[in-house]
Amino acid sequence: MVHRTRVIILGRQGAGKGTQCARLAARLAVPHVSTGDLFRAEAAEGTELGRQAAAYFDAGSLVPDELVLDLVVQRLDADDARAAGYLLDGFPRTLAQGQALFEVLGDWAADVAVELDVPTSVVLPRLAARRVCQDCGATSRAAPGAAEVATCERCGGTVTRRTDDTDEAIHRRLATYDQESGPLLSWFDDKGLLVRVDGVGDPDDVHHRLLDAVRSRIPDIGEV
Numbered sequence: 001m002v003h004r005t006r007v008i009i010l011g012r013q014g015a016g017k018g019t020q021c022a023r024l025a026a027r028l029a030v031p032h033v034s035t036g037d038l039f040r041a042e043a044a045e046g047t048e049l050g051r052q053a054a055a056y057f058d059a060g061s062l063v064p065d066e067l068v069l070d071l072v073v074q075r076l077d078a079d080d081a082r083a084a085g086y087l088l089d090g091f092p093r094t095l096a097q098g099q100a101l102f103e104v105l106g107d108w109a110a111d112v113a114v115e116l117d118v119p120t121s122v123v124l125p126r127l128a129a130r131r132v133c134q135d136c137g138a139t140s141r142a143a144p145g146a147a148e149v150a151t152c153e154r155c156g157g158t159v160t161r162r163t164d165d166t167d168e169a170i171h172r173r174l175a176t177y178d179q180e181s182g183p184l185l186s187w188f189d190d191k192g193l194l195v196r197v198d199g200v201g202d203p204d205d206v207h208h209r210l211l212d213a214v215r216s217r218i219p220d221i222g223e224v
């Protein structure tokens with residue numbers, strides 16, 4: 001019998017979640033389902049869901065839970081995810097979203113929910129160091145103490161922080177995460193699904209901790 005591997009990964013912005021999720025999904029041989037990527041793909045294809053989501057993005061407002069849920073469930077229902085399982089990244093973010101997901105998919109929505117834990121004191125300087133070129137869009141990381149504005153190494157354009165990466169906005173997003181994730185994490189814990197993983201340190205070590213966390217709940221994960 002083939003066991004599907006269904007993993008939810010949670011973590012603060014700046015915790016290195018995207019990179020670790022891509023690597024873990026490849027290792028587990030499951031699709032990496034990231035809500036950010038889903039929205040971009042739907043918008044690029046011009047689907048109805050994509051158009052609706054883009055309208056919220058363009059207005060600078062949050063995409064409603066129902067729309068995100070539709071998009072996620074549709075993706076988790078695709079052949080590859082039905083066969084192998086999935087690694088869900090970026091959803092759910094709130095208790096309401098978690099409950100809605102399990103209402104639709106049932107208790108088989110996840111075998112394990114892993115919190116990649118990197119303290120605010122570590123992610124803050126990382127987020128503050130993010131830079132983007134206003135001309136070519138290249139992203140980079142400023143050295144500690146570097147100037148706020150620099151010259152792009154690729155195109156000679158102007159490199160600055162993203163407009164939504166002010167200190168205030170970063171603090172606000174991290175505070176929102178702490179507020180929203182608290183009840184969600186407790187809920188996963190009550191279900192016996194939560195495993196916390198220390199996300200600080202060498203990326204290879206973090207990868208192996210994540211793999212161990214998944215293995216602790218799914219002993220027969222396929223090795224790739």
Ligand SMILES: [Zn+2]
Pocket residue numbers: 133134135136137138152153154155156157158
């Ligand atoms: Zn550039």
